Amino acid sequence: MSKSLPLIDLTACCTPLARTPLAEEQAAELARILKALADPARLRLLSLVLSHVDGEACVCDLVPSLDLSQPTISHHLKVLHEAGLLDREKRGVWVFYRARPEAMSALGELFRVPVAVG
Numbered sequence: 482m483s484k485s486l487p488l489i490d491l492t493a494c495c496t497p498l499a500r501t502p503l504a505e506e507q508a509a510e511l512a513r514i515l516k517a518l519a520d521p522a523r524l525r526l527l528s529l530v531l532s533h534v535d536g537e538a539c540v541c542d543l544v545p546s547l548d549l550s551q552p553t554i555s556h557h558l559k560v561l562h563e564a565g566l567l568d569r570e571k572r573g574v575w576v577f578y579r580a581r582p583e584a585m586s587a588l589g590e591l592f593r594v595p596v597a598v599g
Contacts, residue, residue: 517564523557537579
């Protein structure tokens with residue numbers, strides 16, 4: 482069984498790309514986050530969680546929307562969690578996922594290009 486990597490803090494690892502060149506370690510951390518997003522199922526899951534009522538969902542809410550098994554969905558949600566994109570909370574037998582607002586903001590800022598005034 483593979484060992485889980487530590488949770489990534491997107492807000493700590495990466496400043497907007499246009500502001501400062503990435504150091505090697507920052508590039509590696511950011512690549513790990515972007516790899517988590519580079520899967521169509523994970524992008525859909527993130528979108529489903531973000532757009533779900535109250536901005537949170539459990540696997541039981543997500544299974545009907547995807548043509549994937551519950552264990553596969555759980556695996557993808559774990560990858561998004563470990564990438565620092567989702568928070569999770571266990572309630573009884575279910576785990577509820579919510580997008581991390583600071584991570585979503587940091588992703589948006591990451592690719593922001595300063596507008597030249599002039």
